[in-house]
Amino acid sequence: MVKKQVELHDKAITLLHERGVTEEDIAELVLFLQKKYIVNLTIEECVENVKAVLKKREVQNAVLTGIQLDIMAEKGALIEPLQDIVKEDEGLYGIDEILALSIVNVYGSIGFTNYGYIDKVKPGILAKLNSHEGEEVHTFLDDIVGAIAASAASRLAHDNPSKAEITK
Numbered sequence: 779m780v781k782k783q784v785e786l787h788d789k790a791i792t793l794l795h796e797r798g799v800t801e802e803d804i805a806e807l808v809l810f811l812q813k814k815y816i817v818n819l820t821i822e823e824c825v826e827n828v829k830a831v832l833k834k835r836e837v838q839n840a841v842l843t844g845i846q847l848d849i850m851a852e853k854g855a856l857i858e859p860l861q862d863i864v865k866e867d868e869g870l871y872g873i874d875e876i877l878a879l880s881i882v883n884v885y886g887s888i889g890f891t892n893y894g895y896i897d898k899v900k901p902g903i904l905a906k907l908n909s910h911e912g913e914e915v916h917t918f919l920d921d922i923v924g925a926i927a928a929s930a931a932s933r934l935a936h937d938n939p940s941k942a943e944i945t946k
């Protein structure tokens with residue numbers, strides 16, 4: 779049976795909050811990506827676009843799947859050798875990035891460029907998620923958050939074609 783979208787949406791938001799990520803945190807990343815290109819861009823506009831991205835089923839599915847795997851890795855519930863790979867955020871794994879691309883994919887080529895850039899720079903909440911402090915595992919979440927931000931930035935760019943450019 780196909781799940782009701784409101785159920786997916788509410789669970790995705792709840793999980794993000796439980797894992798320490800708010801819409802405002804993601805909006806800060808959007809502002810970081812787009813402020814050079816969109817004059818007078820406000821954090822409120824960025825939050826609005828983050829919320830719009832979170833309404834997409836593809837995005838909700840990626841959030842649920844990625845966070846579930848992070849939580850299972852924290853509990854030691856994955857099969858080996860996947861358990862060690864996800865827990866240690868092994869550099870050659872790459873599936874975390876592939877899952878995040880299913881989010882960016884919805885928004886076309888500007889989304890890909892923004893995602894690649896923010897993944898390299900890791901500002902704000904991304905630095906926090908990548909610090910590997912304590913017992914928390916955010917192997918999937920960091921890429922998901924970066925992809926949601928990149929997608930929201932692409933939405934903004936599409937809405938402001940005269941003022942916006944692809945982030946290089």
Ligand SMILES: [Ca+2]
Nearest residue numbers: 874917918921
């Ligand atoms: Ca990752």
